[in-house]
Amino acid sequence: MRARRGQDALIRLQVDLADAVFGSTRDLTVDTAVRCAACDAAGTAPGSTTETCVMCKGRGEIQQVQRSFLGQVMTSRPCPQCQGFGTTIPHPCPECSGDGRVRTRRTLTLQIPPGVDTGTRIQLAGEGEVGPNGGPAGDLFVEIVVAEHEMFERRGDELHCIVTVPMTSAALGTSMSLDTLDGATSIDIRPGTQSGETLLVKGQGAGRLRSAGRGDLHVHLRVQTPTRLDPEQEELLRSFAALRDETTVQVGASSGEQAGGLFSRLKDAFTAK
Ligand SMILES: [Zn+2]
Ligand SMILES: [Zn+2]
DSSP: OOOOOOOOOEEEEEOOOOHHOEEEEEEEEEEEEOOTTTTTTOOTTTTTTOOTTTTTSSSSEEEEEEETHHEEEEEEEETTTTTTSSOOOOSTTTTTSSSSSSEEEEEEEEEETTTOOTTTEEEEOSSSSOOGGGGGOOEEEEEEOOOOOSOOOEEEEEEEEEEEEEEHHHHHHHEEEEEETEEEEEEEOOOOOTOOOOETTTTOBOOTOSSBBBOOOEEEEEEEEEEEHHHHHHHHHHHHHHHTTTTTOTTTTTTHHHHHHHHHHHHHHHOOO
């Protein structure tokens, strides 16, 4: 029997974040060995058959007697004439040169389940390399690589993003539309929002394989201080500062005192002397 099981094959497939979160169907072009149709995987040319190997008389191995100081030692090794098969192919199939298989390109439809992540391997049983001379096929493994998203970063089943909020909106509060993987989602910026605060959008994170539900989307807010002011805007801000008695900066005010640690040490450094 010349047939052997074929090898497993591994290919990598890059998918975008939305496909990884929601699942997807993709057509894959794979290049693997398949059964040779010309000889029906036998490896022999039409009208010919395999023959018993004359060198090993069909045993597949050659035995040798070696003399040593311990006496006679019998060793065996695979027959070099037939590579251990016990048979030879005097007239190989011209299509596959006797291997019983040919390489071909085919298209498979792959079902990507929701929740896959980089490194997830999807196993397609029997879609790997067909074995020599009609041996069963190995499996095909598709390893997922999730492409980086320009806005969302995935950490386990959570997604994170950074949203920049103008200083005025952070102070006054507003609601804004955020394009998440699920579509436009309204988020509320509460009046008095500080830079570094996080909003949670429940259930709009990533998922996990074979588990129901999804994690949350964490929206990290950055309050943006205006960098270029025209004279009118500057005047307004100066009046605003005067109204709030903020024309001189108080070192180590409110939030710094509560935070302790680094902030209070910084304050000490400023107020010492
Ligand atoms: Zn063939
Ligand atoms: Zn042989």
